[in-house]
Amino acid sequence: MFRWRRRKQSDFSAELEAHLQLEADRLKEQGLGDEEALLTARRAFGNPTGAQERFYESQRWRLLTECRQDVRFGLRLFAKNPGSTAVAVLALALGIGMNTAIFSVMNAALLKFLPVHNPNELVMLTDPNASEVLGGTLAGKRTLATYTEFVELRDHTKSMSGLCASQMMLWSWPVSIPGHEQETVHGRLVSENYFSVFGVQPAAGRFFTQQDATGIGKDPYVVISYDYWRRRFGGNPAVVGTPMRFYRSTFTIIGVAAKGFRGETVTQDPDLWLPMFLEPIVIPISNGSSAFSVFMDKDHDKFMWLHVFGRRKAGVTVQQVQAEVSVLFRRILEADYPPSMEAKARKNALNQQIAVTPVRAGAFHGRNEFSEQWTVLSVLAALVLLIACANVANLLLARATVRSREVAIRLSIGAARGRLIRQFLTESLLLAALGGIAGLCVAEGALRLLLLALSRSSDSMKIDAHLDPRVLGFTACATLLTGILFGLAPALRSARVSVNQSLRQRVSLPKTLVAAQVALSFVLVMGAGLFLRTLWNLQSVSLGYPPENLLLVTVNSYGARNQTAGSARRNPKLTDSLRRIPGVRAVTYSGRGLFTGFDGAVPVWIKGFKPHGDADIAANDDSVGPAYFSTIGIPMLLGRDIDAQDTIANAPPVCVINEAFAKHFFGKNPVGMQISSIGKTMQVIGVAKDSRVRSLRDTVDPKLYKVEDETGSWDRLSFEIRTAGDPKHLLDAVRKAILTVDADLTIESTHSVNELVDEQNAQPRLIAQLCTLFGLIALVLAATGIYGVLSYSVARRTNEIGIRMALGAGKNAVTGMILQETGLIMMTGMVAGVAAAAVLAKVTAAHLYGNGPAGSPWSIARYEAVESATQLYGLRAMDPFTIAVAIGILWMAGLVAAYLPAARAARVDPMNALRHD
Numbered sequence: 001m002f003r004w005r006r007r008k009q010s011d012f013s014a015e016l017e018a019h020l021q022l023e024a025d026r027l028k029e030q031g032l033g034d035e036e037a038l039l040t041a042r043r044a045f046g047n048p049t050g051a052q053e054r055f056y057e058s059q060r061w062r063l064l065t066e067c068r069q070d071v072r073f074g075l076r077l078f079a080k081n082p083g084s085t086a087v088a089v090l091a092l093a094l095g096i097g098m099n100t101a102i103f104s105v106m107n108a109a110l111l112k113f114l115p116v117h118n119p120n121e122l123v124m125l126t127d128p129n130a131s132e133v134l135g136g137t138l139a140g141k142r143t144l145a146t147y148t149e150f151v152e153l154r155d156h157t158k159s160m161s162g163l164c165a166s167q168m169m170l171w172s173w174p175v176s177i178p179g180h181e182q183e184t185v186h187g188r189l190v191s192e193n194y195f196s197v198f199g200v201q202p203a204a205g206r207f208f209t210q211q212d213a214t215g216i217g218k219d220p221y222v223v224i225s226y227d228y229w230r231r232r233f234g235g236n237p238a239v240v241g242t243p244m245r246f247y248r249s250t251f252t253i254i255g256v257a258a259k260g261f262r263g264e265t266v267t268q269d270p271d272l273w274l275p276m277f278l279e280p281i282v283i284p285i286s287n288g289s290s291a292f293s294v295f296m297d298k299d300h301d302k303f304m305w306l307h308v309f310g311r312r313k314a315g316v317t318v319q320q321v322q323a324e325v326s327v328l329f330r331r332i333l334e335a336d337y338p339p340s341m342e343a344k345a346r347k348n349a350l351n352q353q354i355a356v357t358p359v360r361a362g363a364f365h366g367r368n369e370f371s372e373q374w375t376v377l378s379v380l381a382a383l384v385l386l387i388a389c390a391n392v393a394n395l396l397l398a399r400a401t402v403r404s405r406e407v408a409i410r411l412s413i414g415a416a417r418g419r420l421i422r423q424f425l426t427e428s429l430l431l432a433a434l435g436g437i438a439g440l441c442v443a444e445g446a447l448r449l450l451l452l453a454l455s456r457s458s459d460s461m462k463i464d465a466h467l468d469p470r471v472l473g474f475t476a477c478a479t480l481l482t483g484i485l486f487g488l489a490p491a492l493r494s495a496r497v498s499v500n501q502s503l504r505q506r507v508s509l510p511k512t513l514v515a516a517q518v519a520l521s522f523v524l525v526m527g528a529g530l531f532l533r534t535l536w537n538l539q540s541v542s543l544g545y546p547p548e549n550l551l552l553v554t555v556n557s558y559g560a561r562n563q564t565a566g567s568a569r570r571n572p573k574l575t576d577s578l579r580r581i582p583g584v585r586a587v588t589y590s591g592r593g594l595f596t597g598f599d600g601a602v603p604v605w606i607k608g609f610k611p612h613g614d615a616d617i618a619a620n621d622d623s624v625g626p627a628y629f630s631t632i633g634i635p636m637l638l639g640r641d642i643d644a645q646d647t648i649a650n651a652p653p654v655c656v657i658n659e660a661f662a663k664h665f666f667g668k669n670p671v672g673m674q675i676s677s678i679g680k681t682m683q684v685i686g687v688a689k690d691s692r693v694r695s696l697r698d699t700v701d702p703k704l705y706k707v708e709d710e711t712g713s714w715d716r717l718s719f720e721i722r723t724a725g726d727p728k729h730l731l732d733a734v735r736k737a738i739l740t741v742d743a744d745l746t747i748e749s750t751h752s753v754n755e756l757v758d759e760q761n762a763q764p765r766l767i768a769q770l771c772t773l774f775g776l777i778a779l780v781l782a783a784t785g786i787y788g789v790l791s792y793s794v795a796r797r798t799n800e801i802g803i804r805m806a807l808g809a810g811k812n813a814v815t816g817m818i819l820q821e822t823g824l825i826m827m828t829g830m831v832a833g834v835a836a837a838a839v840l841a842k843v844t845a846a847h848l849y850g851n852g853p854a855g856s857p858w859s860i861a862r863y864e865a866v867e868s869a870t871q872l873y874g875l876r877a878m879d880p881f882t883i884a885v886a887i888g889i890l891w892m893a894g895l896v897a898a899y900l901p902a903a904r905a906a907r908v909d910p911m912n913a914l915r916h917d
Contacts, residue, residue: 070426077427078434081399085431087784088392092435092482094777095385097442100467100475102381104447105454106374107474108465109267114362115260117199123160123321124359125153125308128168128265128367141355142329144168144304147276147292150191152332153308159321160310162197165276166190168305169365170268173282174556174746176245177232184748185228187272188263189279192219195257197311198264203229205240205255208275216292219275220251226259228271246282262464264309266362267370269462302336309359322356329354373767380527380774383520385478387781389486390513390520394788396428396490397510421491428487429480436479443467443475453766511825514785518829518890521778523837526886528775530875531768533882537874538761544691545633547753551727552594553719553734556746575625577737578721583730586631586722591623591708593718594632594693595756604704605676606665619661620701621677622693623708629656629688631722638662639671639686646685646707654707655682659690661702675704682706696760697873716748727752764873779889783897786825790818790901818902819895826894830887841877 023044027037078085113119127143145153145165154163167189176182195207203226212219222244224232233239242253251274262269274282279291291303312321329352337349364370400407407420447465454461467475489509555574578587592600603617611617626644629636637659646654655675662670670684690700723730731750738745875882 067426070423071430073423074427074430077399078431084395084399085434088395088431089434089438091388091391091781091784092385092432093438093442095381095388096436096439096475096478096482097446098381098774098777099378099385099478100439100443100471101446101450102374102378103474104443104465104467104471105450105463106371106378107468107470108463109364109374109461110367110371111361112266112468112470113360114198114264114266115258119360120358121312121314122198122359123310123312123318123356124363125163125310125325125354125356126306127355127357128307128363128365140351140353142304142352145306145308145354146302146304147306148336149329149332150306150308153325153328154191154193156328157310157324159313159316159324161313162193163308163310164191164194164197165306165308166194166264167276168307170265170270171283172748173246174748178243185271186268187270187274189276189283190273191276194273195223197309198261199311200261201258202255203258204237205253207255207257212275213277216277217249217281219277220249221254222251222272222274223255223257224253224272225257225262225270227262227269229256232271249281251278260464262462264307264359264362265364267364267461267463307363310356318356318358325354325356373763377767377770380524380771383524384774384777384781385482387517387520387778387785389482390517391781391785391788392428392431393486393489394510394513394785396424396431396487397513398788400424400490424491425484425487428491429483432479432483432487435482436475439479440467440472440475453762453769456762510789514782514789515825515829515832517778517782517785518826518894519832519836521775521782522830522833522886522890523840524771524778525775525889526833526837526882528768528771529882529886530872530877530879531764531771533875533879534873535761535764535768538696538764541692541696543693543753543757544635544689547757549723549725549727550594550632550753551721551723551730551734551750552596552753552756553721553738553750554593554596554716554748555719555738556716556748557742574738574741575719577741578719578734581730581733581737583724583733584721585724586627587719588628588631589625589708589717589719590628591717592693594720594753595695595760596718602677602704604665607674609665616664618702619665619677620703622703622705624656624705625708628705628720629686631720632691633722634691635689637687637689638669639684641686642705642707651707653680653682654685656686656688656705657684658688658700658703658705660700661704662687664702677704696757779893782890783893786822786894786897787901789825790822790898791904815902819898822894822898822902826891830890834883837883838878 021038024034024037024040027040028034032040114122116122126145127141147165150163150165154165157163170186170188172184172186174182175185192208192213193210195202196209200207202223205223207223208219208221212221224239229235229239233242239253240255243250244253245251257273263273283291291305293303310321312318330350333350333352337346339346341349410420444467447467451463451465454463575587575589578584600621601618602621604619605617624642626642626647628634629641636656639656642654642656645651657665657670657675665675666673670687673684675682675684688705692698692700721727721730721734734750735747738747
């Protein structure tokens, strides 16, 4: 291109010379001499150089040429100052890299479309973000659907081309494959038309379809994920037809899902999918209830366990789908809840609605909380980038001041101010580009650490995040905006330099930028302090019992010969086998376990208690074994613990309640009183101290501990084992003791309670760690900015300092002058920072403190508070102690940064300073 440009210039020059020669030849014919004719022709034409310049300026490639020159000049300038350039690039790399990493996670979890056919057509009829409700009657927006509701909607909808359903949670199964050891896989039950509705193609084999759904248990097929296929079978196409044994049944692998498809829930990574009609086989309910029935019991409580997704027909809007679904769902409710129901209960039941929402980016439980959490992190990362921009802007301002004479000379010989502004902007954009390239390396490492931390969180999130084209586009935009942001002010200021004022530059703008850095750093340091103290408060929460040396083992007996785990009351062999292990001090069991995520509620009725509403009859419940409270370590305040005599056949039904239950329902000594719940009346034999077994944040709700029911409820049971030492040393012995009783038992999990509590704190820990990292980066950048501005100020004021010292000013006076200047900058920044923090606290109050409990009066939802992962615990946003500590940390950083320039100023030689230019 540039050879072509030079050829055009030479052609124009040749044409110009030819024109002048023709004019000279004409003048020679009129009698002028050769030299006189040429001079006369040139005088008549004008300035040939000016013509060539006008020709050059009229060409479209002129801008490219000048940009190339500016880039080369900028690179030479950076090479002359490698130290300051490296500092600027590092600051920008940290800011851009952290923002890119956080955006990558948000993009994968919240923005990226599902890898299916035309995801824009997908809609969701349930709400995975809301609390999961297993049973009961809801009022308002429905969060889950029953199987019969799904079938009615699927068979009668006209606005959608298909409707499918999936199990509300990822399930775990022990499976055996011929020639391999037993392993635990994670999967989900889905309707047979699941893959066709989503529009996914198999990587191998085929998918099960609606034609396979001929009856309960008559579609024994498995579809495995692409990742599981590669990990477990090495990508062998012959995997199709391989049998997999689930408990006492064998199913056949018939297909492999497409690469990248992980289902509709973006934060989970299932190994396989099973047809929904296999539910009674792979997720049995020991009391004989069916997940496919309309109601769970005579009280019209539905078993809600499905999320429903649909695909809109071409040209059909979400509003049209909503209108049709609302009518269909109303008909379903009117048919399910007959007029013979109690009027108030039926009115409440008919108030349920289904909300249709687009779901092109997928769904997951806790989307709103995750969005709030990572939005806060992205804001904090943006503040780090702003601080980096202020630092680099100060660097460029200092360079521009040093180059003021150069700029003045260029202006004096006719350089356009726009041309100078473009040159300075080119240099800043070039610096930003270098920072952006380095930022990609930072982003890659930071993203791996973030994904590792998320995978170890309490929710075990599996997010497929990487630096894809959208993320790279974000990085490019961030780099461009960053370059303009920190480069515009120096460029405009440099272009205003005049010849007479080139030596009278002031540093008010750099000081203003440093004050802004201090303000932003205060917000980050204070935020880090709040989240660190939140983590400390959570780790200091009293559980109501000692968590040390307490082991939780979850056992599943489905497939076992004697159904041992589901009938621990009738078969004491398992608990006896565990008690005989050396180092085991006590053993008990419970249906819910500790921090397992399994929780529930029941309605209770007590003579003499007058409820103020339906919510007043709800209490959490659990079925426990003998010596439960003494084994766990929960103190008994009144009465006694449940013992072995309470578990024998025909023993009178008894229960233990907690403090919250006693205060809410009784208000007096409840020992000996009667409690009725779901057709059973129990006598209170004790009151236990309030304890936390589900969450560290929630208030402790009323809880009812009852003796395990004769028939049991599920085939899963949790054994709590109190040990004399570290529980990890007994894991092998515990497994051996369980399998010795029944080799067909499945040990689903083994965790110490300390490990489970650590998992509860995983998300707050991640937030605190990231905020602390941001705060440290902000401190370093702010200190660097203070050091740079004061060093520049000392260098410019060398003459002034020399005069002061020549007139008798001592070193302490000079040092005090510099420190006073630092104090003014710091004070200004602190005041602005406190004001900014107050505004942010008010704006984000709802996100900082979370939301209250949700759900129906007596369902599991009442006990599932929608907790924001970013919510503070035991603190206010404007906590005085945290503010004081943040101010102290920033003051210390500012004084350390100011010490070196102040010490350098105090060492100035007055004689040399007076001769300083």
